Amino acid sequence: MDWKSCNVLVTGGASFIGSTLVDALLNRGARIRVVDDLSSGKLENIANHVMHQRVDLMKRDLRDPGVAEEAVKGIDVVFHLAADHGGRGYVDLHQAACASNLMLDGVVFRACQKAQVEKVVYASSGCVYPNYIQTDPDQMLYLTEDMVGPPYDADNMYGWAKLMAEMTLRAYAREYGMKTASCRYFTVYGPRGVENHAVIAMIARAFVKQDPFVVWGTGEQIRNWTYIDDIVNGTILAAEKIDDGTAVNLGTKERIRVIDAAKEILRYMGHDARIEPHPEMPTGPYNRVADNSLARRLLGWEPKVMFMDGLHRTIDWYVSAREKEQVASTLEAMLTER
Numbered sequence: 188m189d190w191k192s193c194n195v196l197v198t199g200g201a202s203f204i205g206s207t208l209v210d211a212l213l214n215r216g217a218r219i220r221v222v223d224d225l226s227s228g229k230l231e232n233i234a235n236h237v238m239h240q241r242v243d244l245m246k247r248d249l250r251d252p253g254v255a256e257e258a259v260k261g262i263d264v265v266f267h268l269a270a271d272h273g274g275r276g277y278v279d280l281h282q283a284a285c286a287s288n289l290m291l292d293g294v295v296f297r298a299c300q301k302a303q304v305e306k307v308v309y310a311s312s313g314c315v316y317p318n319y320i321q322t323d324p325d326q327m328l329y330l331t332e333d334m335v336g337p338p339y340d341a342d343n344m345y346g347w348a349k350l351m352a353e354m355t356l357r358a359y360a361r362e363y364g365m366k367t368a369s370c371r372y373f374t375v376y377g378p379r380g381v382e383n384h385a386v387i388a389m390i391a392r393a394f395v396k397q398d399p400f401v402v403w404g405t406g407e408q409i410r411n412w413t414y415i416d417d418i419v420n421g422t423i424l425a426a427e428k429i430d431d432g433t434a435v436n437l438g439t440k441e442r443i444r445v446i447d448a449a450k451e452i453l454r455y456m457g458h459d460a461r462i463e464p465h466p467e468m469p470t471g472p473y474n475r476v477a478d479n480s481l482a483r484r485l486l487g488w489e490p491k492v493m494f495m496d497g498l499h500r501t502i503d504w505y506v507s508a509r510e511k512e513q514v515a516s517t518l519e520a521m522l523t524e525r
């Protein structure tokens with residue numbers, strides 16, 4: 188794909204992942220429009236590009252009449268990342284809000300089809316996988332794409348909406364000939380990440396010197412946190428190489444226990460605190476790790492950043508970018524909000 192001759196729309200382009208994708212696409216020479224209502228995205232993530240007219244920003248809600256149609260006009264490739272989404276606290280406690288993604292995704296996909304957009308790439312999630320197979324942290328489970336179901340048991344309304352969007356895009360590929368791809372992101376972390384996701388939340392707790400140091404869940408739960416640059420590279424490769432609506436995992440195979448991530452954060456940040464697990468708080472599945480052989484095969488993708496390296500880079504960024512007082516005053520709310 189020749190990005191230099193491409194008009195690209197990134198929905199949700201002011202977000203953590205969206206804005207990093209915008210940076211990478213600009214580096215490849217694409218012309219970019221962003222539509223974002225800034226409900227959780229931050230203008231500062233793309234402000235420099237907007238100011239220098241490298242990005243055309245529409246600050247609009249895609250669910251409002253006519254906005255999606257206007258946004259896709261003249262566009263060749265759409266990366267659809269806009270979503271009502273937050274971290275574990277948010278997706279567990281805000282089911283109705285996350286259900287609005289069913290409508291948001293439907294409106295965007297329909298507008299793409301009507302405008303004959305060449306390619307639509309969708310930001311899906313590990314939350315499409317059935318909860319009931321992810322319960323035992325001692326099991327060496329690697330989620331392959333076919334394990335999604337049936338029977339289906341997605342993770343909250345957030346996960347169901349992601350699953351429905353994937354299925355919709357596959358149907359559009361089959362029945363309307365629209366080229367589509369879905370990327371199942373697994374717990375993304377890195378610079379510009381926000382405190383409603385576990386890694387940044389733990390860094391923030393250490394940053395404000397929390398003691399006892401609270402960990403949600405028993406700490407035994409396993410994740411495969413995947414670094415932002417790897418996610419963005421995989422997403423662009425999916426745009427280049429998948430046409431038929433296939434959904435592909437973008438995630439590392441590193442199995443990291445939350446408690447071990449917490450200990451490393453405390454060590455690296457020099458904060459000697461007592462860790463206090465809170466199993467009653469929103470925790471998510473106890474064993475969520477991707478298999479990534481399909482991404483290797485279809486995209487030639489493999490994650491490049493090991494967790495310890497990415498974690499240290501993320502901490503260094505966080506400490507340089509944030510103010511203690513500001514973090515302390517917003518942290519509790521951020522854990523369950525967007």
Ligand SMILES: NC(=O)c1ccc[n+]([C@@H]2O[C@H](COP(=O)([O-])OP(=O)(O)OC[C@H]3O[C@@H](n4cnc5c(N)ncnc54)[C@H](O)[C@@H]3O)[C@@H](O)[C@H]2O)c1
Pocket residue numbers: 198199200201202203204205222223224225226227228229247248249250267268269270271272273291310311312313371372373374375376384
């Ligand atoms: N962060 C992760 O670990 C992760 C994992 C799996 C999937 N995802 C998906 O990746 C995408 C980006 O997530 P993120 O973590 O970077 O941040 P995010 O959740 O803040 O991104 C969503 C973006 O969409 C915008 N938005 C929301 N509703 C909108 C609307 N109606 N109209 C216009 N814009 C709207 C927000 O302002 C924000 O910029 C989301 O689709 C999310 O579901 C993220």
